Amino acid sequence: MNPFTVFAYRFIQKSLHVALFFIKMPEPKRYSLLLDLPKCLEEAKVHKPLIVCDSTMAKLPSMAKLIGGLEEANVPYAVYSGVVPNPTFGCIKEGLNAFKENGCDCIVSLGGGSSIDCAKSIATLVAGKSDDLARFRGLLKVKGKLCPHVAIPTTAGSGSEATPACVVTDEEHSDKFAIESPKLIPGYAILDDSVLEGCPKKLIAATGMDAYTHALESYLNCSRTGKTKAYGIKAMQLLEKSLKDFYDDPTVQQSRADVQLASYLAGVAFSRAFVGYAHALSHSLGGTFHIAHGLANAVLLPYVVAAFGKKAYKKLARVSDAIKLCDANLPNEAKAKAFIAHLIKLNEALGIPKTFEGAYKKEDIPALVEHAYAEANPGYPVPRILSREELSRILDEAMG
Numbered sequence: 001m002n003p004f005t006v007f008a009y010r011f012i013q014k015s016l017h018v019a020l021f022f023i024k025m026p027e028p029k030r031y032s033l034l035l036d037l038p039k040c041l042e043e044a045k046v047h048k049p050l051i052v053c054d055s056t057m058a059k060l061p062s063m064a065k066l067i068g069g070l071e072e073a074n075v076p077y078a079v080y081s082g083v084v085p086n087p088t089f090g091c092i093k094e095g096l097n098a099f100k101e102n103g104c105d106c107i108v109s110l111g112g113g114s115s116i117d118c119a120k121s122i123a124t125l126v127a128g129k130s131d132d133l134a135r136f137r138g139l140l141k142v143k144g145k146l147c148p149h150v151a152i153p154t155t156a157g158s159g160s161e162a163t164p165a166c167v168v169t170d171e172e173h174s175d176k177f178a179i180e181s182p183k184l185i186p187g188y189a190i191l192d193d194s195v196l197e198g199c200p201k202k203l204i205a206a207t208g209m210d211a212y213t214h215a216l217e218s219y220l221n222c223s224r225t226g227k228t229k230a231y232g233i234k235a236m237q238l239l240e241k242s243l244k245d246f247y248d249d250p251t252v253q254q255s256r257a258d259v260q261l262a263s264y265l266a267g268v269a270f271s272r273a274f275v276g277y278a279h280a281l282s283h284s285l286g287g288t289f290h291i292a293h294g295l296a297n298a299v300l301l302p303y304v305v306a307a308f309g310k311k312a313y314k315k316l317a318r319v320s321d322a323i324k325l326c327d328a329n330l331p332n333e334a335k336a337k338a339f340i341a342h343l344i345k346l347n348e349a350l351g352i353p354k355t356f357e358g359a360y361k362k363e364d365i366p367a368l369v370e371h372a373y374a375e376a377n378p379g380y381p382v383p384r385i386l387s388r389e390e391l392s393r394i395l396d397e398a399m400g
């Protein structure tokens, strides 16, 4: 890697790190029951929520329970249940119309990352008095004060209930982009683990490892703070304690609650300290070959961490100590290598393959790397900036 390029990237990352100390990054107020919703709305001094979800969620018992709680408390509401995966301009505009036509004054999102992102986008359009999302594309472009948003995640992994960003798809121009602003962080997050009870095993594994990747990548990054370190470590400890149990038996309440909290904490951590190459490569693979985000992260994580070499030994040794993986007296290098081997075993225990098993070919790698390199640089403050050749080697090793 050219040392001048590395210097320039590090300078930009350091400047961003300093600038972020002057930007307030609020944390959502947490509640733990679906039936706490009327309390949240009363606290936010709002009267009529638009509930944003997808058509499947609209028929599930969690939705019935949420609505039952509102009716019991005599709170009027409207429902928009047309959210699609990777929310499109079309579905966000439908949600905006539902918000306006029903005279709503706040939003409740019930679902995975797509529903929460759709809700953030609707709130952005309402506050910006516009129906053109492209105006808000990028960093700090959101205008006005957003209406209160209560996020209720029904998967444990994306951490979207705590993050200052949403990703939207412009279906007309085949474009997908992020809107990023601390204003997008929901004011309230209801973490009710009962919504996770029917979660399929594959989803638990993929979303759980997505949360693990948020926690570990943010912990390894140079822009971490005392808070993001503590949240990242706590998230990894909770996932070590309970992800496998949750995967084995989603009816065990404590393991569901632990993984749900881990996802939230990891979401707060990476909002401030960013993610790294596992995410950059995973977005690239997801965009081209539609490989699920969490699964791609899980497969890539051991390869990416190993590629950092001795630059990451000390931090990986700390993680190894925090999860009590091996003898605390071992040298950092041994602890780091034991941790990487442990990640591979954890994936195996969760039914995640070691490689992508030929989902892409060698000739696809240069384009995939180009996309990932552009995403990661100069923004991601990774422990060691990798060259295109090193990223190619990771995809080559993980190809299978």
Ligand SMILES: [Fe+2]
Pocket (backbone or CB within 6 Å): 158, 210, 213, 214, 279, 293, 297
């Ligand atoms: Fe992620």
